[in-house]
Amino acid sequence: MLSWLERQIPKIILAPTFAAVTVFVYGFIAWTAWISLTKSRLLPNYDFAGLIQYRRLFDNPRWDMAMGNLMVFGLLFILLSMVLGLWLAILLDQQIRAEGLIRTIYLYPMALSMIVTGTAWKWMLNPGLGLESLVQRWGFDGFRFDWLVDPDRAIYAIVIAAVWQASGFVMALFLAGLRSVDGEIIKAAQVDGIPDWRIYASIILPSMAPVFMSAFIVLAHLAIKSFDLVVAMTGGGPGYATDLPATYMYAMAFSRGDLGQAASSAMVMMMVIFAIVVPYLYSELRAKHD
Amino acid sequence: MAPILEIRNLSKTFGETRILRDIHVAVDPGNFLVLVGPSGCGKSTLLNCIAGLEAPSGGHIRIGGRDMAGVNPKDRDIAMVFQSYALYPTMSVARNITFGMRVRGIDRAVQERKLAEVAEQLQIGHLLDRRPAQLSGGQRQRVAMGRALVRDPMLFLFDEPLSNLDAKLRVEMRTEIKRLHQQLGRTMVYVTHDQVEAMTLATHIMVMKDGAIQQLGTPAEIYRAPANIFVADFMGAPVMNLIPARLRRSGGEARLEIDRPGGTPIVFESTPLPGPLPDEVILGLRPEDITEAGRGGDGPSETVECRIDMVEPAGADTYVVSSLGGRPVTARLPPDTAAEPGAVLPLAFDLSRMSLFRPKTGERLN
Amino acid sequence: MTDQPVPLSAAPAGMRVTRPRLRRMALRAGLYAMLAGFAAFYLLPLFVMVTTSLKGLEEIQSGSLVALPREITFEAWSKAWSGTCTGIQCEGLRPFFWNSVAMAVPAVILSTLIGALNGYALSHWRFRGSNILFGAILFGCFLPFQVVLMPMARVLGLLGLAGSIPGLVLVHVVYGLGFTTLFFRNFYVTVPGELVRAAKIDGAGFFRIFASIFLPLSLPIVTVTVIWQFTNVWNDFLFGVSFSQAGSQPVTVALNNIVNSTTGVKEYNVDMAAAIIAGLPTLGVYVLAGKYFIRGLTAGAVKG
Known part of the structure; x- marks a missing residue:
């Protein structure tokens, strides 16, 4: 009897986590999924109503705006962070003195809350007293840098802050990837007289495909969940110019009292993330089994 | 005397794969059983089943006459030495050795006394305060042995304990284990893939392949009379010569006939063959059963002129390689032999020590 | 980053034409x-x-x-700490800073502890279905929290934890478990199974083996996990803004309220001081233990 109990200990240890995951992850997903298929407004209504909420969602110009913004923001954020991160990693891979210090400087934004980042950049990009007035003071009177208050450009201002925060992290990923390339291959290429840039382009970068992939996954994940930065910098404005799915969902859930819309927008966000993550996880797991 | 370890009809399956089948063995007190075989043959799984670290799928294990079904490893009165030594990395040597006694709540004075005894026996007294990371491979090995010795169990289990050591240390530690066995007179079960270890340590050897016993016997039996081609090939270095041969029958008697390159076949005229045999056989002869003709050959032997392909001096012996039946055949000659590559040398074949195998199944015929 | 980098600029002498x-x-x-x-x-x-x-x-x-x-x-600093208004209250960031501490400390300790035990059980005490369970836990690492916001708000209400710091602790523990379990499992998987087997023969059980063998090995991974969890919990805004009320808001929410309040003169100096105060703990951790911070980020990136 005691021996039986002893053998159950691992299961007993994992039971609370199992219960928590079942309820708080899968149960909650199910709840939200169900609500997204009802006519719930301020209070949950559990009568099935088909895809009505999704129809409302896709008919809503504000949601269109949010998804469009996500496309622009996501693409630019991912692209710029990757390019900048890779470039910084290559620069740092050149036998740099004080590499540790420089790396620390490039990466510290990742330790900050998005709210702190947003506050800092909001101040710097503020047209009256920020960078715009700084450059004007230097004598360029016609200089305009008022993206933050320009409905057509505000989303780019958020991209700048987001890239500032995440590119150092991408650099760290790439640097680790560069350093893990087999040194003998590089030596062999050097002996063959291949120029440095060719070694990067033809040997090192192609072997880092998995690093590119995981950087992409992390950045895409960050982009889709982006919420804090927008709240801190623009609050979704001017108007709805910088609304993202996450801010839309929050507004529906907590200020508009429209549970059905909140649920359906959350479900769409989750499906977008899983559309990206699941194939990646699947290929990762399969690669490990081979 | 009742056997210390008795295994009956043991099997182990993992999903569809059968890892062990039909394992029967009994180990008497004081015996040293070596489980030997290539990797994946199931020998480590068998050891883990004995230790209670894995549950068998069928059959019985008895240790000291007690059925072990459902008995935890700690209650089996065993100790085990692992391949990686499995020393607890954050504990000192002394704590590594006494951990089991601490867990069992044994009196501190007893712990100290036993620790001192074992340290004395293995000469590791000066290492007691060190961490495993600060020890050499050989020292770690000794500590791992100390941890087993201090248990003073009914049965010792060893899982390839020497395979992480370099060649020289391995020989030293092998001797050390042998000495311990003789000193303590305890029952031991030892897993290895190294047939030299098996031959030197064992009182009994179990050769395994694909989860089944190939042969169980004393080292001499296994060496002289391998039960099949697998055992013949696996045990002994350099390996047994396995030469394809035909039977030439005339009258009521049969003679062995072997092809050789570019010449007439050899017929071993003066050796009549025993019993009923198939037309084709594999002749197994150890290199030491083929010697230079006219030099110290005592038994009845057949002399054959052989062209030497290669000469490999190995210090105490010189091995010469010729070709018979389409196979290279190695003979063990004294180091002062005049054999030279390309020359023809008369070699004496001692067929009284031969093994004959059936080519298809590999089973022993004589 | 332990590998010695191969200097591209230091090819063997004579192998390459030296540049001017x-x-x-x-x-x-x-x-x-x-x-x-x-x-x-x-x-x-x-x-x-x-x-x-x-x-x-x-x-x-x-x-x-x-x-x-x-x-x-330093006027702006003292005002940010104890005088500026966050909505109706005008006590500065101080009470909210301590809210964040009161939230982060138990959340980090609990999720690390549970993650360590989970990781230990999942790596060395496997049972039928344990790999599926691990996959199910891991899946939570990718969850966009928007999906759980509304049911969580209702459940916290049912538990009587709505708008309270213990409620936030619960949320952060539950949704932090995926990563803490992942970190510990991936670390413990590298501990040889023979150690566990040796200890079993020595008579030790689940907890004894954990305490005597695994915990003493765990300092690096505990550091990585604690830093990762602390950074995430401290910097969280979404849960804070969704599940707290006036008295229980974490510092990030309070900072946002200060900065984005529309009343009165914009005091940029106070905003900046408040932002630095809110960012100081995680920045301090980063400066003191950057190596472990990066290790957590990259370990998290591999799977999450």
């Missing part, structure tokens, strides 16, 4: 100039935050964004 010395030096100078330029880009916001927080409002209005303060004043 001057050109080489020019290249190196350009390289360092570029690195310094990027360093300026990353440091600029911090520099501006610090200098702005040390200026008076008048100097901010009249002076340049990047100018050093003519007169250093």
Whole structure:
């Protein structure tokens, strides 16, 4: 009897986590999924109503705006962070003195809350007293840098802050990837007289495909969940110019009292993330089994 | 005397794969059983089943006459030495050795006394305060042995304990284990893939392949009379010569006939063959059963002129390689032999020590 | 990053035509100039935050964004800490800072502890279905929290934890478990199984083996996990803004309320001081234990 109990200990240890995951992850997903298929407004209504909420969602110009913004923001954020991160990693891979210090400087934004980042950049990009007035003071009177208050450009201002925060992290990923390339291959290429840039382009970068992939996954994940930065910098404005799915969902859930819309927008966000993550996880797991 | 370890009809399956089948063995007190075989043959799984670290799928294990079904490893009165030594990395040597006694709540004075005894026996007294990371491979090995010795169990289990050591240390530690066995007179079960270890340590050897016993016997039996081609090939270095041969029958008697390159076949005229045999056989002869003709050959032997392909001096012996039946055949000659590559040398074949195998199944015929 | 980098610029002598010395030096100078330029880009916001927080409002209005303060004043700091208004309250950031501490400390300890036990059980005490369970836990790492916000709000209400710090602790523990379990499992998987087997034969059970063998090995991974969890919990905004009320808000929510309140004169110096205060704990952790911080980030990136 005691021996039986002893053998159950691992299961007993994992039971609370199992219960928590079942309820708080899968149960909650199910709840939200169900609500997204009802006519719930301020209070949950559990009568099935088909895809009505999704129809409302896709008919809503504000949601269109949010998804469009996500496309622009996501693409630019991912692209710029990757390019900048890779470039910084290559620069740092050149036998740099004080590499540790420089790396620390490039990466510290990742330790900050998005709210702190947003506050800092909001101040710097503020047209009256920020960078715009700084450059004007230097004598360029016609200089305009008022993206933050320009409905057509505000989303780019958020991209700048987001890239500032995440590119150092991408650099760290790439640097680790560069350093893990087999040194003998590089030596062999050097002996063959291949120029440095060719070694990067033809040997090192192609072997880092998995690093590119995981950087992409992390950045895409960050982009889709982006919420804090927008709240801190623009609050979704001017108007709805910088609304993202996450801010839309929050507004529906907590200020508009429209549970059905909140649920359906959350479900769409989750499906977008899983559309990206699941194939990646699947290929990762399969690669490990081979 | 009742056997210390008795295994009956043991099997182990993992999903569809059968890892062990039909394992029967009994180990008497004081015996040293070596489980030997290539990797994946199931020998480590068998050891883990004995230790209670894995549950068998069928059959019985008895240790000291007690059925072990459902008995935890700690209650089996065993100790085990692992391949990686499995020393607890954050504990000192002394704590590594006494951990089991601490867990069992044994009196501190007893712990100290036993620790001192074992340290004395293995000469590791000066290492007691060190961490495993600060020890050499050989020292770690000794500590791992100390941890087993201090248990003073009914049965010792060893899982390839020497395979992480370099060649020289391995020989030293092998001797050390042998000495311990003789000193303590305890029952031991030892897993290895190294047939030299098996031959030197064992009182009994179990050769395994694909989860089944190939042969169980004393080292001499296994060496002289391998039960099949697998055992013949696996045990002994350099390996047994396995030469394809035909039977030439005339009258009521049969003679062995072997092809050789570019010449007439050899017929071993003066050796009549025993019993009923198939037309084709594999002749197994150890290199030491083929010697230079006219030099110290005592038994009845057949002399054959052989062209030497290669000469490999190995210090105490010189091995010469010729070709018979389409196979290279190695003979063990004294180091002062005049054999030279390309020359023809008369070699004496001692067929009284031969093994004959059936080519298809590999089973022993004589 | 433990591997010795292969210097591309240091090919074996005689294997390559040596570049003219001057050109080489020019290249190196350009390289360092570029690195310094990027360093300026990353440091600029911090520099501006610090200098702005040390200026008076008048100097901010009249002076340049990047100018050093003519007169250093800590007024903005003391106001940000204990005087500025967050909505209706005017007690500064202080109470909210302590809210964050009261939330982060138990959340980090609990999720690390549970993650360690989970990881240990999942790596060395496997049972039928344990791999599926691990996959199910891991899946939670990718969850966009928007999906759980509404049911969580209702469940916290049912448990009587709505708008309370224990409620936030619960949320952070539950949704932190995926990563803490992942970290510990991946670390413990590298511990040889023979150690566990040896200890079993020595008579130790589940907890004894954990306490005597695994815990003493765990300092590096505990550090990584604690830093990862602390950074995430401290910097969280979404859960904070969704599940807290006036008295229980974490510091990030309070900071946002200060900065984005529309009433009164904009006190940029106070905003900056508040932002630095809110960011200081995680920044401090980063400066003190950057190595472990990066290790957590990259470990998390591999799977999450």
